[in-house]
Amino acid sequence: MGNMVEIRRLRKVFGSIVAVDSVSFTLSQGEVLGFLGPNGAGKSTTMKMITGFLTPTGGTVKVNGYDIQDQPIEAKRGIGYLPEGAPLYPDMTPQSFLGFVAEMRGFRGEALRQRVADTVKKVNLGSVVHQRIETLSKGFKRRVGLAQAILHDPPVLVLDEPTDGLDPNQKHEVRTLIKAMAQEKAIILSTHILEEVQAVCTRAMIIAKGKVITDGTPAELEARSPSHNAVTVRVKTGTATGVLEILQGLPGVKRVEALEEEEGIQGFRVIPVKGQSILAVISRCSRDRNWEVVELSVDRGQLDEVFRSLTMPDQALT
Amino acid sequence: MGRVGIIFKRELAGYFVTPIAAVFIVIFLLLSGTFTFYLGSFFPRGQADLLPFFNFHPWLYLILIPALAMRLWAEERKEGTIELLFTLPVTLWEAVLGKFLAAWCFTAIALALTFPIWITVNVLGEPDNGVIVASYFGSLLMAGGFLAIGSCISAVTKNQVIAFVLSVVVCLGFVLSGFPMVLDFFSPWAPDFLLQAISSFSFFTHFTAISKGIIDLRDLVYFLSVMAFWLFATTLLLEWKKAE
Ligand SMILES: Nc1ncnc2c1ncn2[C@@H]1O[C@H](COP(=O)(O)OP(=O)(O)OP(=O)(O)O)[C@@H](O)[C@H]1O
Ligand SMILES: [Mg+2]
Numbered sequence: 001m002g003n004m005v006e007i008r009r010l011r012k013v014f015g016s017i018v019a020v021d022s023v024s025f026t027l028s029q030g031e032v033l034g035f036l037g038p039n040g041a042g043k044s045t046t047m048k049m050i051t052g053f054l055t056p057t058g059g060t061v062k063v064n065g066y067d068i069q070d071q072p073i074e075a076k077r078g079i080g081y082l083p084e085g086a087p088l089y090p091d092m093t094p095q096s097f098l099g100f101v102a103e104m105r106g107f108r109g110e111a112l113r114q115r116v117a118d119t120v121k122k123v124n125l126g127s128v129v130h131q132r133i134e135t136l137s138k139g140f141k142r143r144v145g146l147a148q149a150i151l152h153d154p155p156v157l158v159l160d161e162p163t164d165g166l167d168p169n170q171k172h173e174v175r176t177l178i179k180a181m182a183q184e185k186a187i188i189l190s191t192h193i194l195e196e197v198q199a200v201c202t203r204a205m206i207i208a209k210g211k212v213i214t215d216g217t218p219a220e221l222e223a224r225s226p227s228h229n230a231v232t233v234r235v236k237t238g239t240a241t242g243v244l245e246i247l248q249g250l251p252g253v254k255r256v257e258a259l260e261e262e263e264g265i266q267g268f269r270v271i272p273v274k275g276q277s278i279l280a281v282i283s284r285c286s287r288d289r290n291w292e293v294v295e296l297s298v299d300r301g302q303l304d305e306v307f308r309s310l311t312m313p314d315q316a317l318t
Numbered sequence: 319m320g321r322v323g324i325i326f327k328r329e330l331a332g333y334f335v336t337p338i339a340a341v342f343i344v345i346f347l348l349l350s351g352t353f354t355f356y357l358g359s360f361f362p363r364g365q366a367d368l369l370p371f372f373n374f375h376p377w378l379y380l381i382l383i384p385a386l387a388m389r390l391w392a393e394e395r396k397e398g399t400i401e402l403l404f405t406l407p408v409t410l411w412e413a414v415l416g417k418f419l420a421a422w423c424f425t426a427i428a429l430a431l432t433f434p435i436w437i438t439v440n441v442l443g444e445p446d447n448g449v450i451v452a453s454y455f456g457s458l459l460m461a462g463g464f465l466a467i468g469s470c471i472s473a474v475t476k477n478q479v480i481a482f483v484l485s486v487v488v489c490l491g492f493v494l495s496g497f498p499m500v501l502d503f504f505s506p507w508a509p510d511f512l513l514q515a516i517s518s519f520s521f522f523t524h525f526t527a528i529s530k531g532i533i534d535l536r537d538l539v540y541f542l543s544v545m546a547f548w549l550f551a552t553t554l555l556l557e558w559k560k561a562e
Contacts, residue, residue, distance in 0.1 A: 051405045053560065076407040083405070087398030091336050092328075103324045104406045148402070 003028050003062075004156050004186035005050065010059035012045050012210075019045040021210035022059070027186045029155070032178065034201035034218075035190035038311050042210040043190040044084045047158050050188070051081040063156055077105075080154035082162055086145030090134035094125050094144045097133060098151060105152040115151060123147045123177065139170045146174065150181065157181070159189040163196060175200050194303040198222075208311045218303070225301030226309075227271065231282050232259075234267040234295040243268060243291065250285060252276035265294055321408050325416025326423070333424050342386060346428045349378055354435065367445050371435055372453045372529050376493045376522055379464045384485035386425065387468020388478045390417050391556065395476035404560065410553040418469050418549055425461045429454065449531035456528030459541035460521050464489050466548035473555045492544075495520040 005027040012020040020042040027033055035043040048054040050061050052068045052075060061068040066075035089097055098116045107115050120129055123143040128136055133144060142165070149157060162178070163171040171193075178187060178200050191197065197204045198218050206213045206221075214221060222228055235243060243266065247256045252272050259267030272278045279298050286293050319327070333339040353374035355361070394400040403413060439445045468485040475481050494500050495516050504513055517523045521544075524537040 048401070053401050053405050055557075073407045073409070076405060079405065081402075081405045083398060083401040085398060087402055089332075089399055090397065091332055096331075100324065100328045101406065103319075104321060104408060106407075 004064055005188070006060075006062040007050065008060045010046065010049055010061060011057045012042070012049060012054060013057045018210050020049070020056075023207070023210070023212055024059075025205070025212070025215065027156075027188065029186055030183060031203055032182050032187045032189070032201045034197040034204045035188065035207055036192075036194070036197060036204060036307060037190075037207035041207045041311075043207055044160055045210075046207070047081075047160050047188065047190065048083075051079055051158050052076055053083075077152075078155050080149035080152065080157045082145045082149045082159040084160040085164075086142050088133045088141060088144055088148075090132070092133055093130050094120070094133060094136075094140075094147070095129040097144065098147055101148045101151055107152075119147045119151045122150070124173070138165050139167065142166060142170075142174075146177070155185055157185055157187045157189075159187065161190055161192070163191065163193065171196075194307060197303065206307065206310050213310050219300075221306050222301030222303055224310075225303070225305045226274075227299050227305060228301030229272050229277055229279075230299040231270045231272070231279050232267060232295065232297050232299065233270065233282060233286065233293060234259075234265050235286070236292040236294065237261065237264050237266045238292075246285065246289070247282065250278065250281050252278045252281060267295070321412045322416045322419070325408070325413055326420045329417050329420030330423055333420075338386075339424070342382065342424075343428045343431060346378070346382055347431060349382070350374065350432055351435070353378065365443075368435065368439055368450050368453060369529075371432070372457060372525075375457045375460065376525060379461055380486060380489050380493060383425070383461060383464035384468050384471075384482050384489060386421055387465050387485060388472050388481035390421060390469050391473040391552070392476050392478045392481045396478075400560065410556055414469070414549055414552050414556065418465060418545075418552075421465050421469070422458075422462050425465065426458055429458060429461070446531065449529070452531045452533055453529035455533065456525050456537070459528070459538070460525045463492070463521055463541050463544045463548075466545040466552075467492065470548045470552040470555065473552045474559060489521075492519065492521050494522075497522055 003026040005025075007026070008024050010020055010023045011018070023042075023046055025033075035046070037043050045054065049056045050063070050068070052061075052072050055069070061075075063075040064078040066078070068075045092100070095116065098119060099112065102112045102115050120126060123146055125140065125143055125147060128140050133141065136144070142162070146159070146162060149159065159178070163174050166174065175196065178189070181187070182200070182202075189196075189201070201218055203216070204218050204221050205215045214224075233243075233247070244256055244258055247253060247268060247270055250270075253270055254273045255271045257269045257271070259269055261267075270278060270282060279296070283296060286296070333342075350371065354368075354371040391400070394403065404410070436450060439450075440447070464485075467488050468481070471485045471488065472478075472481040475484075497520070500516075504516060508516075518540075521541075524540050527534060528537050
């Protein structure tokens, strides 16, 4: 499959605020793109333009080959959208609401009933389908929102903070659902939860002040963290002396921090020179010197460190 | 069913799953009864017609229709569901029309429920039922005009109270412009064509004409174009101010 979403120099200006500033990217089937970025970065605004709710100030959006401005109906047919905060008609029941959405999406009769029933099952709404949406808990409301987005099995899904405000179990369920659909769709989601990006996304994009700052796999992003490939070693204090100095002297080591000592075990955090892998060196060294090592682990890098350093470049990392 | 129909159905059902339908219909019947029998001296007049009943409709609608129309778009904005609606494969026109028709149909139901008063005049005397049918028709057309104005004003705000107050004011303008009191104020000095223009813009003038029993094409065209104009304005405003 080619590009399912094609965005060129997308721009949105509200009065004097430039909410989205020349955002371009393409997305193909199987990709799950995570939008990251501080509050007010322009994530939701970008999504509103992709789904055809907002008219861009400039730039183009193509979904499944249809330009959202020139052929809005055709483009919208192929999109499922969960708006921020999952707005729903409070007076309806999930059943009647999903029935309405299904009908608007062109389902009729038996096909419609089947489609609604399947979707209800997929998002586990079973017990509340006849309860007024107004009276549902936040988690269930979010699921109804998700249900209307996936009901027509769209090739492109746009989900604005799909797990916001959910408890850990429900977060897990929603992520599982997204991952299960990822293969045959192109998905864009926004989130403030960095583990979510690691858990479900194949691609992460950090947006700040309306601009794309980085675009890559979560692993690539992690690799930009100063603590990427940092090694944590814990040794029994009785068996080793001068560990800090020795570690400091190893090739590729930039800096060593002593962690707190507890119950006769001393921990060290070894930060490598950027791009170097130092696990093997440390491992060999400790074996040669017969340190009794109780833990030896490598850090993949902290996404939140990367996030902070990229979105607040003025405040240097400590 | 087309998408206008689907939206129409959802909206109309919406009136009946909330207390809106019950409250609106009861108040509508209560007020129209009060106006007719007390203010309109239905019995003392001793005439078998529904003139006192229909005479009060502009005033009745002035309060009740903006109350019905204020939620059309303001609520959709407030709840954020407008984003849901306009990311479905639907055009602005379809949504505006579907919602408007549902509100209009609901008004028609309320109006139809005043039928006991029609039965009453038929029991008491021999009214000209042709005139009555024409008056009902005119009243419905006028309600459509009020609703279209309300729809448009509801589209510019997420605050229903503001939508209500503004609609009442604009509707009042459309009623009063044909009122003898207002025209008397202009008649001593204003040229005839201006008087004509002012009064020809009035719901009151056209409604009164229809409720005499003659459905003139001009009156019909007037109401239909008023509706078309305000609904068109609704779509423009929605397009322009969708995201507030
Ligand atoms: N309708 C609007 N009118 C004026 N300004 C707006 C409007 N919608 C958004 N903005 C502004 O555009 C900028 C981007 O907002 P947006 O909602 O896209 O941010 P976001 O990245 O989704 O933030 P969050 O993480 O808080 O959801 C903000 O400065 C916001 O105030
Ligand atoms: Mg947002």
